[in-house]
Amino acid sequence: MIKYMKAFASLIFALVAIGIILQQLHLSNTSLRLKHYAGPLGLRLGGDGTQNNSEDLQPQDDYFPQFRFGSGKMQPYMVIAIPSVLRKGDSYLNKTLRYMIEPLTIVQKQNTLFVVYLADNQATIFERQAKQLYEEFREEFEMKMIHLIGPPRELRPDWENKLVPNFNDKIERIRWRSKQNLDMAFLMSYVVRYIDPTLFLMMEDDVQAETNYMSEILKFAEEKPTNQWEYCTFTKVGGAGKLFHYKSTREFADFVAMFWDAKPLDWLYWDFIRNKRCGYSESQEICKQKSNKLQRVYEGDLFKHLGKVSSRSSFGISR
Template sequence: MYAFSGPEAFLLCCQTPEVSDTIRNKTKMFRFPSRNNNIWTAILVVYCFLAVYYIGLITPNNRTVSSPATNEDLNYEVKAEIPRKEIVKSKDETIVQNVKHYTEQRSEIQTYEHPLQPNFALSGGLRTPRPGYKLGNIKKGSKVVIGIPTVKREGKNYLPGTVHSLLLSLIPRRADVRIVVFIGEIDPSFIREQANIIAEKFPEQIEDGTLEVISPPTEYYPDWSKVLPLTFGDSFERVKWRSKQNLDQIFLMMYIYNLAPEFYLMMEDDVIASEGYMEKIMKYVEEMSNDDWFYISFCNLGAIGKLFQHNALPPYSTFLHMFWNRKPLDWLQIDFVRAKVCSFDENEQQCQIRTRQQTPMYSPSLFQHIGKVSSLKGKLQLLKDHSFKE
């Protein structure tokens, strides 16, 4: 029987049973000569560490770095890709389903607050809104992102024609321009119907990241019966219509803000564009580079063709959210500018001059309103921009 003392005894006692047996079998053939004790101690230390590491790797209960992560390990959104270009043929139509369809599984539900009297603007998830539905995937950092909110209309759908015109008139083709369509509804069947129409007509643009379709989460809109003051003699339905338009625009602007484009181009879903519109816009922006402006208007009507700089979106969205249920969107645009530049000790004419300086207008208009059936039930919208030229 061999007795070990000093470093040898310590090393053997510290090993697991498997390692200890291995070392004992290897060392029964000899004793450590006292003069070479330090050399053999060093060799044993290295051998023991290697043996322990090897046992750790092959033990089934230990998970290695290469083990696949589960959904529980990922504390951020998971995007599941559904196979692209799955064709479903019916009797009268062909629908391209899910050209590249990402469904976001949110780890926690965001809360959105739109009270009668907002205490904190952009509360809950509005600073970094996440869609309830998403088709396509736009990368961050584009030059311009065009935002198109759309909702249900009675018997009419102008959206495909609007997207077609914006893409067709984008001459020459620009790789730094993107389009986000915001479906301002929470009805799943309507959302998927609209998304399938876009996927069928523009599969290439969905695939290459030029076009994206989103909708708000189901919890986004408030209980309308509790949050709408009936202002300016308008009916409940009209106040709801214009207030919802504000909420849709706030969500869309803040979503696009987080995509980090240099500019945001506000659009409606029933317009056509003049040929080469983006080249004209960028040339005019270059001419205005030394001026201070809030937005540049490329159409005389409402919320069509308004170009905003990226850093203007959070303060403007905040202002809109403070008065979202009080005034229409186009009125609040002017109110925001007047609050910024007008003084109480000057007359109205001076205020209007300052306001026009902050909202320069390009002529001729680059976009024309074509929709006659309004998104407000029973309303006809016959406005035209007479300075528009194709």
């Protein structure tokens, strides 16, 4: 009898040990996901796979948002991407979102996702901004129209120490435009990889949209098949209002990631097309003609800038 009791006790001990081992393996596996940051209101701000209703949203490396909030919809027809940084003294993000959301029809809202990239690398700042946006746009969050992401752990290792002065720019300006390029490459790559839209509209966080902007964009973009253009531009100033189709979104993200420290973003738009279509022996005029066909320009401005405080102010740049 004692012999059987010892054998039974050994079996129980073995089962408990196996349970502990399996639990450790489970913890090791889940630790591959980015830990979420839970604020005082219980906002889930992390990349733990529960956002976007997809267990596929798991980071493979550090090049993944540290913080996320808002489920968002998968494979929308249009993603409107808005990178945003804190400005000294003012913020225009909420106004920008309001201007862009209010004119949309019900169908347009169903087919559109706003991906807001809060680029400041602090969990407390992300939480504060997420709470403010959720309080004002609760209905849009519940409709899965807004998805917030923060920066990855590293945009690029030690990037600030790799900058080389050029174009007679001061180092502060080079740092600002290089960071802008890294943010752009990251944002576009994230959208392509994890959200998979048909069209991608790059915006800025300080713009006012015309009330008919969405219908005008769709009408203009759909006049020609996507194999006949790389991107469309709907404003003549800055990086706002650039529309890419899926393939060109992916390719431009890769292009910016390669030349992030070489030139300002608005110059890279032009280089992107020229490097794809122009030969070395062709004249500048022929190159321009080819490029203009792939860079479709809308007649008029659908967007105008709101504010007077530039994002450059956070880098100590006055102009």
